[in-house]
Structure formats: structure tokens, C-alpha cells
Amino acid sequence: MTEEVLVADHTIEYTYTRSTGPMIGAFLTGLRDGKIVGCRGADGRVIVPAVDYDPVTSEDLSETVEVADEGVVTTWSWNDRPLLGQPLDHPFAWALVKLDGADTSLLAAVDVDDPSKISTGSRVKARWAEERVGSITDIAAFEVV
Amino acid sequence: MKSFLRDVAIVASATFETPSEPSRNEVEMLLPVIHDALGQVGLSQGEIGFTVSGSSDYLQGYTFAFVGALDAVGAWPPIRESHLEMDGAFALAEAVAYLQEGHVDTALVYAFARPSRGDLDRTLSVQLDPYTVAPLWPDARGLAGLQAQAMRDSGRYGDVPDVTPTYVGDGVTAVILATGDRARELTKTPVWIRGIDHRIEAQMLGLRDLGSSASTKLAGEGAGATNIDEAYLHVLYPHQELLVKDALGLDRQPVNTAAGPMMVGGLERLATAAKSIAGTGKRAVATATSGACMQQNLVAVLEGAAA
Numbered sequence: 001m002t003e004e005v006l007v008a009d010h011t012i013e014y015t016y017t018r019s020t021g022p023m024i025g026a027f028l029t030g031l032r033d034g035k036i037v038g039c040r041g042a043d044g045r046v047i048v049p050a051v052d053y054d055p056v057t058s059e060d061l062s063e064t065v066e067v068a069d070e071g072v073v074t075t076w077s078w079n080d081r082p083l084l085g086q087p088l089d090h091p092f093a094w095a096l097v098k099l100d101g102a103d104t105s106l107l108a109a110v111d112v113d114d115p116s117k118i119s120t121g122s123r124v125k126a127r128w129a130e131e132r133v134g135s136i137t138d139i140a141a142f143e144v145v
Numbered sequence: 146m147k148s149f150l151r152d153v154a155i156v157a158s159a160t161f162e163t164p165s166e167p168s169r170n171e172v173e174m175l176l177p178v179i180h181d182a183l184g185q186v187g188l189s190q191g192e193i194g195f196t197v198s199g200s201s202d203y204l205q206g207y208t209f210a211f212v213g214a215l216d217a218v219g220a221w222p223p224i225r226e227s228h229l230e231m232d233g234a235f236a237l238a239e240a241v242a243y244l245q246e247g248h249v250d251t252a253l254v255y256a257f258a259r260p261s262r263g264d265l266d267r268t269l270s271v272q273l274d275p276y277t278v279a280p281l282w283p284d285a286r287g288l289a290g291l292q293a294q295a296m297r298d299s300g301r302y303g304d305v306p307d308v309t310p311t312y313v314g315d316g317v318t319a320v321i322l323a324t325g326d327r328a329r330e331l332t333k334t335p336v337w338i339r340g341i342d343h344r345i346e347a348q349m350l351g352l353r354d355l356g357s358s359a360s361t362k363l364a365g366e367g368a369g370a371t372n373i374d375e376a377y378l379h380v381l382y383p384h385q386e387l388l389v390k391d392a393l394g395l396d397r398q399p400v401n402t403a404a405g406p407m408m409v410g411g412l413e414r415l416a417t418a419a420k421s422i423a424g425t426g427k428r429a430v431a432t433a434t435s436g437a438c439m440q441q442n443l444v445a446v447l448e449g450a451a452a
Binding site: 020024027028047048049051055074075076077078079083084085086087094095096098104105106107108109120135136137 | 264266267276277278280281282283284287288289290291292293294295298308347349350351352355
């Protein structure tokens, strides 16, 4: 008598579609189009990146505001040992950048080859990726202007 | 400050820490430590009313990894159990809240981590905002550097120390809690939790004032952190000691700081504070922090009943 072995194929799938929502979605779509989009918070300040909920009152936010792709460094640190996946593969500065027209700051890499070339208050401008896909990595890095 | 419906005390604790555990997994590190803590007050796991743990599944590298750690306590017959993807100190806060309900009078809190198996700076970055931050893989040390520079720029702290490499250590801590008379039965030197509070700041780093710790200040007020004899602060990088002392108004008190293993260090601070003041009549503050640039902070006020 031959032994019957039951066989079933099993394919691992991720059968979900995720939406980034109206505000973060607007920010990411803006990046694809080469624009930086924030939103107006409940107290009137412009928050960048755009957020779905007000950070203080938690109310839904809906008014998008386009800001410049240039601004000032509000704080920074030197990264002398870039890790896999980070925006640049040579030493660079992490910075919070307050873009012109924004009231909050965005985390970004600033492409400078030496820490003496950046400080709080430095003016920086976004260097866009050659191919933009609607991701934060569409900003390749900021450069000191 | 909020008052408790039922007084809760730390009645026992045990801890194990090593820079890099070569062979034992999390469960194997936890087993002897949990049994040590239980043994100090003559309890068995079956007598524990509520069990809660703190750890990060990202450090183990798979979802619901914390469930496997239950092998260290034994989950049959079924136990009342909970878990936080946070430092174990926040799990202790959940246990204190649970004990207020009055259904049970003892709790076991434990925390575990073995970050030496990976690149901690890189692993922690996946906890950040998945759309606008995590794709940049920012290292924890680099983010802490933004905080240190913001402190320098504020001019409020004098010399701000440089950021050290992110501390990597493996370890576990277990703490036993008991309420009121049950605590007094179990030990002659219960350490009462007189206040405990934890607060969170905005997720977006660019929305926060990194030059101060608003959440530590609020938690300190909520926990009633005044008239403090000694401080046990969970500090991951040297500059953060200045932030916590400033937020809590600590100046003359002896301050004992440690980082400890990620997800364990905060609970270890509470355990160490309790051991230090047990039987002395002294009042200590212990803190715990979690998240990028101290996003979440917990403050506990402990009082060691005089023996």
C-alpha cells in the first residue's frame, strides 16, 4: 500500500493596501512633485511635514500650506559613521531644518564634508533626488547655501 | 499629585546585566532572576496576581517575540498578563494602576533585552515615524546629538557634554510589587511608591523643544517629586542628566545615573533606588526614559519605610 501525502501550496502575501491619509499623503505626494507641503495647526502655525492631527489639541487638520525647499538649521549633530540605509554613505550632519514659511523643523541629512561647515543658523537648501517617488527620500539631502 | 486608592510597595527585585550575553537567550536570562526576586519574599509564580513585562520585539527581530518570554514565568494555569513595547518601568506603572482596582494584591514586573545581537542604533530607528523619519534610518546617537546641540544653543546648561556611543548591554530586571498589608507581610522593609506618573511628547522631533524635557517636568509634578533625598536617573547619554536634573529641580541631592540595557535600564533604576533606601526612611526619585531624545518619561517617588 502506497502512502498518500497531502500537499498544499502556501504563498506568503501581504494583501493589504495602506493609505498614508489626507495630510501625510499630501506631504508625500508633494515630494514626488518637488514641493514641500505642511499644514496649518489649530493655533495657526505651519507644521512641516504635514500631520493629520494637531499636536496640542488633537483635532483633525485639513489646510495644506506649501513652504520653501530652503531654510535654516535649528540644531544639528555630526554623523561620522553612516549606517546602512542612511541618506548618504559618507560622513554628514543630521539637522532639524526650519524651512522658510514653516514654524516647525524637519529632520534631514545635510551634505557637508566637515562639521566646521555647519552650525545652528546655517542656511540650507534641499537637493532633490533624480527620480522622485513620493517618499521622504525624494529629498536626497540638504546643502549649505 | 494624585493619591492612591491602595498603597503599593516594591518588596523584592533582582537584576542581571552584562555587556554581551554570549549564549543564553532572553528566557534563559530571565528564569534565574525572576526566581531570585520571588524567592526573596517566599512567593511562587502561582501566587502572583498580575504579571507585566516591558521589552522591544524589534530587538528580538520578530513580531510578538515577548510572548516567548512568558516561558520564564509559566503561563499555565492561565495568568493575568500584559506587555508593553517600552522600558519595564512603564510596565511597573501599569502594574501600579492594575493593583488600584483591588482584585489582586501582588504583581511581577520584568524587563529583558539582548541588543548585543544586532546594531542597536539602527534597530531603534524603526520605532520612529514610518513615513517621514524611519526611511532615513537615523541612528539614536545622532538624534541624541540634536538634543545636546539644542541644549548648548539654549545657553542654559553651561558645558554640555559630548554624546557618547549608544550604550549596548544585555540584561533583565524583575520587581515584585505588593499592596498595603500584603507588602508588610512579605517584608520588613517595603519601599512604598508614593507617586508615579509618565508623560509623552510629540512624535515629531521638529515640534519639540529639545533643549528641555517638558514631559519629565510634568511627570515630576504628577508624581509629587519634592523633598527628595536621593535620585536614581535613567540617563542614556551624559547630557541627558542635565535635562532631567533641570526638569525635576534637583540640585543638592546625591544623583546616581545609569543607562542599563535598552528597555531594562529604567526598571533597573527603580529597583536600585528601592534597594538603596529600603529600611532607611529616605525618599528617592527614580526616572525612566523611552523613545528618541527622551520622548517619553516616567518619574516615581519611593519611600523606604524605616526598619
